[in-house]
Amino acid sequence: MPNTPLNPDALETAARATYEMRNPESWAHSWEELDPEEREEEWVKPARTVATAYLAVAQPVVNSVEELDALPVGSVFMDSDKDWAYQIISNGEPGREGRVIVGAGLEEDFGADELVFPLTVLRRPEVPGA
Template identity: 55%
Template sequence: MNNTLLNPDALEAGAKALLFEDCGDYSRWDLMDEAGQQIFTEYARAAASAYLAVAQPVVNSVEELEALPVGSVIADLYDDRGDAPVVLCKALNQDWAALTTGTQNGRPWWTSEEIAQVARRLRVLHRPEVGA
């Protein structure tokens, strides 16, 4: 089961775009029954999830965090405890600067090890081009 959080409005827009690619007519969306709309929505979900898996991968280990280049931005979108750094940017010293933090800690700097211990699921939001 794919548990990537996706915006329902964006999914519907993607489904309508797929329908247009298929038949060249957006107006057919309103003529479809709910089951037909759901099929196109699931196609859009699959395409968006596949894109995000590459463009914004999930990192699960200290090694994956340390392998990210300086300037990378990560987010723990699933922090429901309020104790994890929510959005962080990798600094030149290889530590992570907290751009926003959970309510309990509020610390400005985190190591990869500390992040891996408290974060539930980190997604890479930005990865600068290396050598560009």
């Protein structure tokens, strides 16, 4: 999936659905009556955050270090040249920063900044509650 901006109409639809779910018909203000700035700050912005987080782990292609960081430990992915597979084996160790990523058949660790994007996700372990 390309790293493109989220559809603003879809975000507003998600935000409105959340608002209406949390505020039954007896609520004092309908969605249309809300101040546009309040709608954006209180409802659309959180919907954007949730959608971005979901897509970062759901999409089969990772386009940035931030998206890679959202993948769970155990995820396996292939580099853009499709000649090496890597696995995230931990979220970090004492005295090390960040995640530990190993290449299949290699003895060394890789930092996310050493990888060439986009990466193709081959396996993502099941995440309880997801």
